[in-house]
Structure formats: C-alpha cells, structure tokens
Amino acid sequence: MYDLIPLYKERLELEGASFSPIEHDDAIVAIVYKVALAQRELILKICKPSHHFFREIYFLKYFAGKIPVPQIVKTVQPGFDVFGAVLMDYLPGKVLKIKEFTEELSYEMGMLLARIHLERAKGFGDLIQPQFLSPDPRIHFAEKFEESFAECKGHLPSPLMKEIQTFYVDHLDLLKSVDGPCIVHRDYRPGNVIVDHGKIKGIIDWSSGRAGFAEEDFCSMEHGEWSVHPESKGSFLAGYASIRPVPNYEPVMPLLRISKAIATIGYLVKREIWKSSGAYLYQLNRIFLDRFEF
Numbered sequence: 050m051y052d053l054i055p056l057y058k059e060r061l062e063l064e065g066a067s068f069s070p071i072e073h074d075d076a077i078v079a080i081v082y083k084v085a086l087a088q089r090e091l092i093l094k095i096c097k098p099s100h101h102f103f104r105e106i107y108f109l110k111y112f113a114g115k116i117p118v119p120q121i122v123k124t125v126q127p128g129f130d131v132f133g134a135v136l137m138d139y140l141p142g143k144v145l146k147i148k149e150f151t152e153e154l155s156y157e158m159g160m161l162l163a164r165i166h167l168e169r170a171k172g173f174g175d176l177i178q179p180q181f182l183s184p185d186p187r188i189h190f191a192e193k194f195e196e197s198f199a200e201c202k203g204h205l206p207s208p209l210m211k212e213i214q215t216f217y218v219d220h221l222d223l224l225k226s227v228d229g230p231c232i233v234h235r236d237y238r239p240g241n242v243i244v245d246h247g248k249i250k251g252i253i254d255w256s257s258g259r260a261g262f263a264e265e266d267f268c269s270m271e272h273g274e275w276s277v278h279p280e281s282k283g284s285f286l287a288g289y290a291s292i293r294p295v296p297n298y299e300p301v302m303p304l305l306r307i308s309k310a311i312a313t314i315g316y317l318v319k320r321e322i323w324k325s326s327g328a329y330l331y332q333l334n335r336i337f338l339d340r341f342e343f
Contacts (some may be wrong), residue, residue, distance in 0.1 A: 053080065053095060053132075060125045061093075061136050068093070079256065080132075083139065090139035091122060095132050101256035102126075102133025103177045108232075108255035109137065111168075116161050117251045140253075142245025147274050150239055152284040157249050159288025162237055162266055165252075167293060170230040170260035177259075186224045186262050194308050200315025205338070212343040213307060220304045228296035229262030238269040264298040268305040271298075272337070307341065310334040 054068050063084060071081040071092075080095040096102035102124075112118045119137040127133035145154065172182030174189050183189065194217060202210065234241070235257040243251040275282050286295050313334045317327035324331075 054082075056131060057093060057095070057125065057134055060131070061123050061134075063136075079254075084136070092119065092137050092139050093134060094137065095134045096127075096256055097132050098256075099127040099133055100175075100177070102135065104258050105135050105254075105256045107177055108258045109135070111232075112165075112252075115168075116164050117249060118255075119251055119253060140243045140245075140251040142243045142250045145239035145242040145244045145249075147239050147278050147281075149244075150274070150278065150281045151247065152281070153247065154242075154244060154249065155281040155284040156288035156291075158239075158242060159285040159290075160292055161249065161252060162234075163289040163292030165234060165237075166228075166231045166263045166266070168232040170232060173230045173260055173262070175259055176232070182230075182260060186227055186229060187221055189259075189261075190224055190308070191221065193312065197308065197312040197315040200319050201311050204318050205311075205314070209338060213311065213338070216307060216343050217304065220301075223301045223304060224262070227262035227264050227301065228298075230260045231263055232258065233261035233263065233265045234258055235261065235265055236269055237266045238273055263296045264301050264305065267296075267298045268302065268309055271302055272306045272309050273333075303341075306337065310337050314338075 058064055058066065063086070065086070067085045068082040069085070071083055078097065078101065080097070082093040082095075084091040084093050094105065096105060106121060106124055109118050109121050113120065117140075119140055121135060121137050123136040125131060125134040125136075170176060170182070171179075172184055173186040174181040174183050176182070181189075198210070198214065198217075205213075234252070234255065236254055237252075241252060241254045242249055243253060270282075270285065289295050311334075313330055314323070317323035317331050320327070322328075
C-alpha cells in the first residue's frame, strides 16, 4: 500500500507531526498511528471499510459523557481516493493485558459493558442505517454466518463444514429469546480497553458496534480470555450484575463461538494472511473448531 501519511497530514492539518504505527497481534482491519505534536498526542485510526468509519464516529459521539471513550478531534470522510479516518484524543495508559486483569478492573469492565447494554434499540441490525433494523435477531446473524461459511468453503475440511452447518440449523432458534435489541460493541475484551494506574480510561474500537443482543458481547470473553484465564469471570459478571441482570447467555454461547470462529477464519483466508500476520488468530480459531464437540 502507498504511504498514507502525507495525505492525512494534509487533510487533517498535521504538518510537522510525527506518526508512529500502533500494531497489535490481532489488529487486522484498521490502520492506527500515534500522532505526536509539539504540545499534544493524538491517535489516528484509518478505517479501510467505510462502514467501519461511520460506526466508529457514531458510537464515539453517542457514548461521549456516558462511558469513557476517546474524544473525536477531526475526521476525514471516505472517498474514491481516501479511506475514512478518525483523529481522536490519545488516552494515557496502555492496552489492558489479560495477565494484568485484576479483580477491580474486571469488575469495572463488567459495569461498563452493562451500561452499554442499557442503551436499547428499536430493532436488530445497523443503527447507522436504520432501514436495516429488524425485529428478528436471526436475520442479521444468518447473513453474517452464511457470508463467513461461504468464505471458509474449500478451505476447511468438508466433514467439518457439514458439522458446522448442521449445528447452525439446529440451534439458530435459540436467538428467539436473546436479550435485546440493545447497543453492542461486538469486540468487547481487554485488548480494546485502555487502562492507566489501575483505572479504565477508555473503551476503544467501535467499528463493529451495532444494534444487537447482549449475549454477543459475552462471546469475545468466553471465546478468548475466559477460555484461558477463567479466574476473572466472577468479578466481571458481578460488576455487570451491579448495573443490570446478567443475561442467560450460556445456552447460545456455542453457536456464537462457532460463528465467531468461522468469521475470523473466513476473513483471514479471504485476505490471504492466515499463514502470515493472521496465523496466531487463525490457529486459535481452527483449534476451537477442531476440538468442538458437535
């Protein structure tokens, strides 16, 4: 890809600023830079899919003053020659690592998730384009599942694909009784939390947010952190319960985790990075599917 920095320097009036890329093991969609000015530090997030840009700015504005999120400074609208980009405040601190996930931080993170879920929606789907809201959560879930399933065809073994398809058909109706519609982050995990001196300073990466069901936001924790470090689960759920009742998410969790696994694998295969920069994420999700008891 061509050098993006000169273009955004001009569009955002950042001449004289220095740009340092911020990379994470599982940051596979957005391009993020730390921007250093003489008297200030900022974050520049470049969103390659335009709908990620519009979701990012929608939720940062929506939750400003409600929960800790970065403040938007300037934006670059997506166009034929440029990706959409959000210039936002730099939050002091660092991304929360699971090994630093104390009971206090876990409790606070649970509270913040509950506050997100208190924000109800009129239907399931895309809040940015309200005409896509639906009264049935299965519609949007099915669309994403089928897209991911198609991306995995020809890559995952046929017997495994048949087991996934059968499980999906047999369990889709569990979504009839989910907790929603409400606003969901859809990638709520320590890697999207900024902490400083033991306190949460911000929830970041809203590009996947939408109107969904609360159980979706427990999937990232169950699929990732809690599967490896279950000791943080109790305090997280206690924090959540201090704001609103914890939904009965366990019955639908296997379906959500399978959907998450094939979505991740499908994306990595489509981008042809499953053997390179996406190898770690690929292996985690492939092992999950290979070991799943259908």
